[in-house]
Amino acid sequence: MNQAAKKIVLKTKKQVYGDMLGNNASLFQGEGFEFAELREYVYGDDVRKIDWKTTAKLGKPYVKIYKEERELNVVVVSMLGGSMYFGTVKQKSDIMAELVATLGFSAVKNSDLFTHILFADTLYERSKPSKKHFSIHKAVEDVTEFEPLGKESDFDKLTEMLNTRLKKKSLLFILSDFIGDIDLKLLSVKHDVVAVIIRDRFEEDPSELGYLRLIDMESKKSFESDINTGALNAYKKAIHQNDEKLYKQFKKQGVRFVKVYTHEDPALKLMKSMRRV
Template identity: 40%
Template sequence: MHTALKALQLKARHQVYTLLSGHNLSKLHGEGYDFSELREYQVGDDIRKINWTISAKLGRPYIKELHANRELSVVVAAFMDASLYFGSGNAKQKKLTEVATILGYAAQQNNDLFTGVHYTQKQSHATPPTKQLYHIEQFSQTLYSASVLNTTLDHNAAIQDLFKRLHKPSLLFILSDFLEEMDLSLLSQKHEVIAVILRDREEEVPKKLGEVTLSHPQDGKKMDTYFGQRSIERYLTKLKENDERLGEHFAHYDIRSVKIFTDDEAVSKLVGLFV
């Protein structure tokens, strides 16, 4: 195993067994988790249980009834392509691996079923639902070693595939940099979805570079340009528009999110989800 990957896993395990001790993953969901039935809304029902998608289709309010769950299904889905290839030492991909590994260890410590799913342009990979450290660490290694340069992921196809794969309502973490639009509404109908946004600080606070040759990570095309203040302003305008649409989408479908930068201590950001 790669020495740097082993160090990452040891750090993640130490953080889970110390800093996350007592922060149970089950705190991320409400009264129950296993889907029971849809029934028409009655006076006195909790309006937070209303399924707005079904209600809109049927023309009157319906709510989702849930069984109290006994065992939580935790799914970590990593959406990976060349947009992760940013920062010194491929930092975004390493941070994604670290976050996935922390979540896997946290599920295992809590005695919950863990499933890791990984999408790239060329392949998809999934662990079996597991409580074994072996499968979690194999998933971690797959993410760490995935070749993403010069690749483009079809996010819609990946989401459709993920929806078909996951039969049991789950606590579903989507790991991506979310620099492209992703419609998670389908997944949110069946699962509790949490978006983990992986970014490098220089993506949000870019520096003036002057005359520079830029290489597109997805197709390898090069462009000679001048990257100055005007370029930065145009870029930040588009990034702000992207993130505002993203925030509106999450709010509409009750998707929680957390942003983790490559220089963050990931576990401190994740702890906020468990309290």
């Protein structure tokens, strides 16, 4: 494993299994699943699952276990187009790698199946469903070693691929900056979809830079532009409209969504946000 991946794995594993996130509710809460068994409480379990009647009778805490909760199919998609190669604090792609690790360790900790898919203009990597830490290590390494420059995020191809290959209903996390026309309606009909929007503050609120040469990270084409007040206002309006349309569509389709910025701690932001959505 490369050094960048190793650092991310060590950090996120400590957060998920340690005091920082260990006493919080799981990212993957299910309601109405078939009751399977009672087992003795272990450190890190969700206290809301404690069966107080059994606990009082036996003199030590017991928690309820549900069949579906033990076998959730957690699928994490890293949409790693060229626009993810950007960041003023951290690269958006680095934040993506941390989110992959956080979701992976959370799934394995819950005894759920974890699958990682790396996509951009086509499918690049797809792991087999696993409950092993090795699968998380491999997923993080794949993200950190991937070269996104010159690759476009093609959501139409992604939707087609997922509809064809994901046979089992899944808890589907899609990680991207979500810029452009994106429709997750077909996926949300079959799966429980969560959109994790990764952004840099500068993308949404840039400052005047004057006349300079820029590069489109997806096409690799360079162009010159005067980044003045007029250009900035037009850009901010466009990205605001993009997000308004996106949020409206997500709410209509039942897609849950959270936004993580490059200056934030991804694991903490995700855990805090998922308890609200």
